[in-house]
Amino acid sequence: MSRFRKLIEQAQPDLVGQDLSRPFEELGVDSFDLMNLRVGLERELGEEISDTQWTEFTSLAQIVSYCESRDGDGPTLYGINQDTEDGYVRRFELNMPQMAIESLSESWLFKEIGASHWELLCAGLGQRSAALADEMGNRLYATFARVRHDATQPLSSFEEAEDVRLSGEISRFGGGMYISRFELESLAAQDKRIVSQMITSFSRRGGEGNTNLVKSQPQVAENSITDLAQPPQFVEEYRRIKKGTQDTLGLGGMTLQLTDAIETEFEYELNPYHDLNGVGLLYFAAYPIIADTCEAQHFNAHAASGDTRWELRWSTLARDIMYYANCDITDTIVYRLHSHRIEGGRLATTASLSRKSDGALMAKVFVVKAERL
Known part of the structure; x- marks a missing residue:
């Protein structure tokens, strides 16, 4: 077995015995997987693979073949x-x-x-x-x-x-x-x-x-x-959750169950003056604020008369956001609350943000908040 194929299978055991000539999508290999594999293959090869060459690959078999053809030709760069x-x-x-x-x-x-x-x-x-x-x-x-x-x-x-x-x-x-x-x-x-x-x-x-x-x-x-x-483990955990092979997350002293169930959902209209960054992308720092805005909208709407506003009742203790996609200025974001649990003065929520235009998942948002005293 080619050592380059062996390296791929060691990095992603689910590819063992698979036909690597199949397109990336059919094998369930996404851009994050390819980025990880690229690092390992370049190190094994002893040279960088140019972006021009990398973007031409449509299958792992092509990558293996390229590495075998270049084996031993380049200097060690890492x-x-x-x-x-x-x-x-x-x-x-x-x-x-x-x-x-x-x-x-x-x-x-x-x-x-x-x-x-x-x-x-x-x-x-x-x-x-x-x-x-x-x-x-x-x-x-x-x-x-x-x-x-x-x-x-x-x-x-x-x-x-x-x-x-x-x-x-x-x-x-x-x-x-x-x-x-x-x-x-x-x-x-x-x-x-x-x-x-x-x-x-x-x-x-x-x-x-x-x-x-x-x-x-x-x-x-x-x-x-x-x-x-x-x-590091921080990267590997991101990969497992993105792949759907990890179903819990430890955060803020609580264990959050990762679920696709939907408790409620809201549409959020972008505010370009606040939500977009200097190059016109949805700013990474806007994602948690969008999630909190929609969360508060839901719980304030269901609060009893005289209850403290949601924003004044809870304060963030821990947050974990996993980003998957961006959106255009004309897009609407769909916020989905998947679960919430109050326990021992702490609130744990799992939520997601998606593009309304095509349904693409943009982020998963996990939060633990503490009740203000």
């Missing part, structure tokens, strides 16, 4: 730079721009860690964000795959004028996947911190609009970001 400084520290005083509903703003938190991730990424690649392009000159965008934060105390415990410190670091798996970890900790109170993790890859527009984003990777002279020998 290694771990132990001397690279992949992190930084910042300090903030929490004031009105960082606050919302008398607590730390989750929208600000997403934007801040996203910008910090992007800053570390560009520094490691030695490029300004606007200059990042693939080998064909296509503009590249950081595409978020997963963002998760876990707090020791709910966001409502953070107060105005409180000093906090944000520290972070970044690593990568090959040239196309970047993983970061940030910690926001209070300097005024012990054991009050938020640990955030995220995964991004790179995409280019494959045509008009935002619904056809194609995975790619930047063409840079040097990449100083530490290269991991294998994808």
Whole structure:
């Protein structure tokens, strides 16, 4: 057996014995799987496979054949730079721009860690964000795959004028996947911190609009970001949930059951001034706010007279978002609440966001909130 085929089967055991000449879609191989496989194959081959060549492949058999034909021809390009400084520290005083509903703003938190991730990424690649392009000159965008934060105390415990410190670091798996970890900790109170993790890859527009984003990777002279020998568990869990092979998720001290059942659904009309980013894509930081807006709309509509508004009753303790697609400015988003459970002063919800235009799943949103005292 070709060692390249063996590598593919080791990475994805469900492909053992399969006919690899079948199209990717028939084998259940998606763009995230291909990105993982590309890293392993390039390392085994000892050279990068150009984007021009990669986009021509329609089956794994073609990839194996190409690797066998190139075996031994290229230089080894991958290694771990132990001397690279992949992190930084910042300090903030929490004031009105960082606050919302008398607590730390989750929208600000997403934007801040996203910008910090992007800053570390560009520094490691030695490029300004606007200059990042693939080998064909296509503009590249950081595409978020997963963002998760876990707090020791709910966001409502953070107060105005409180000093906090944000520290972070970044690593990568090959040239196309970047993983970061940030910690926001209070300097005024012990054991009050938020640990955030995220995964991004790179995409280019494959045509008009935002619904056809194609995975790619930047063409840079040097990449100083530490290269991991294998994808971390955080990445592997994302893959299992996307594939439907994991049916529970631990979050905020609770176990969430992953289900497709629907308790309710709402349509959300995009607000371009708030929801879209500078390049016209639905901003990754808008996804949790859209989900929370629809969640509150549902529970406020079913509240008894005199009940505290939903937004004032609950504060985020942990959130995990898995991103799958984007949308156009003309699209409507369908929010679906799949489950909710209140237990011991905590609320766990599972939800999803989809495009109304074609039904494509855009994200899964998992949240645990604590009841405000």
